[in-house]
Amino acid sequence: MGTFRNYHRNIKIRIAQIFLSDMVSGAIFPFIAIYFAEYFGATITGLLLVINVIVSLFVGLYGGYYADRVGRKKLMVIAGIIRMVAFFIMTFANSPFWVSPEITFVMAILITGSFGLDGPAADAMIIDITKPSERKGVYSLLYWSFNLAFAVGGIIGALSFENFLFELLVIMTITSIGSNILVIFFIKETMEKVEVKTEKNVLKSMLSSYKDVAFDKLFLWFVFAGVMIQSIENQMENYIAIRLNSDMPTQDIFGFSISGVEMVGFLKSENTILVVLFTVFITRIVSKWKEGSTFLWSIAIFTIGYVGISYLDNIWLLFFFMILATVGELMRVPIQSDFLASIPTDDKRSSYMAVYGLVFNGSMMISSLFVTLGGLFSKEVMSLLILACGMIGMVVMKYIMKDLRARRDAQMTNAG
Secondary structure, eight states: OOOOGOOOOHHHHHHHHHHHHHHHHHTTTTHHHHHHHHHHHHHHHHHHHHHHHHHHHHHHHHHHHHHHHOOHHHHHHHHHHHHHHHHHHHTTEEEEEEOOHHHHHHHHHHHHHHEEEEEHHHHHHHHHOOOOOOOOOOOOOOOOHHHHHHHHOOOOOOOOHHTTTTHHHHHHHHHHHHHHHHHHHOOOOOOSOOOOOOOOOOHHHHHHHHHHHHTTTHHHHHHHHHHHHHHHHHHHTHHHHHHHHOOOOOOTTEEEEEEEEHHHHHHHHHHHHHHHHHOOOOOHTTTTOOOHHHHHHHHHHHHHHHHHHHHOOHHHHHHHHHHHHHHHHHHHHHHHHHHHHHOGGGGGGHHHHHHHHHHHHHHHHHHHHHHHTTTTHHHHHHHHHHHHHHHHHHHHHHHHHHHHHHHHHHHHHHHH
16 A cells, blocks of 8 residues: 555645535535525526536546646646636626626536646546555545535534635635645646647547547446446435435434435445544555455445435434445545556556546436336345345346456556
């Protein structure tokens, strides 16, 4: 795993920068749908959020392409400046002097798009500067920072979004400035050879670049398995949330009555707290176990946890199965991230990371489909379908495990 003090300076700065930028996201974006629904209504808001996702998807592909040509840091700086300016304008558009939900929406698109723009570059930068032997530890710390940031941001947003939105946005703008300072003045470029090319047909060149990625069968299988596995976790905010709201009877715990909706909040909080407290501890333990079997067992435990949550109504059993799901998650993420880092070729790392971003969008589509299926089938059938997603992901990962190890071994040999 390596030790923190031995990591590249960029990694240490990146952990701090992730905390600042993702705290901003956690404070704003979980509540932004409520904001738009108040002004535009639920139907229009749903359409606006879809537009937001589509823009982020295409910007991510653009960012992945250019990060392999102009360098990682340049894209991160550009994205950070866009984000800072957008937050400043969003703050002004929700000030005591002027309120404009239309401008707020445009700025929300710019902010979301900026994360898509620098996401592949930042991911590629981590691969650039880490040795294969230390990546599990690095990815565990990044994952911990991300979850802690969202937890802190979520608390800040919950306490201030409704009644102190202007003040919240002022703080978020200042935080965004701090994040930019870290990137501009302290992070170093990690791409060995930066070439700025003037291209006559950018779209054609982008398609050619991503064509190479699309013909990497190992990567495509890895992405497919990732979509299956991630779709399970996304059920928490889709089918499982709806089922608990409609099926779970109100129950008393320590003198408090807990409804299905409140239980969803408790389960999400439990997951976040467990991740923040036990990420490093579980990673250290798992690093001593046999990697292949640990990875497959982690997917199985993760799946079983969410299958239990999708079926049961008892509060204590729900808490127990969330512990299982979180333990499986903490076992799986560092290993899966390590394998992901070994797949891209050196000249297309950001392009690979941009395409891997499709895992989120694909998994969201599946979990959205499960909402519709949940209205047609019983909870027994839905739990079996969730189980099937996990098993498919596990079988595919087992099928490609040998090739994943071979590619990582080749990368370690080249690095040596």
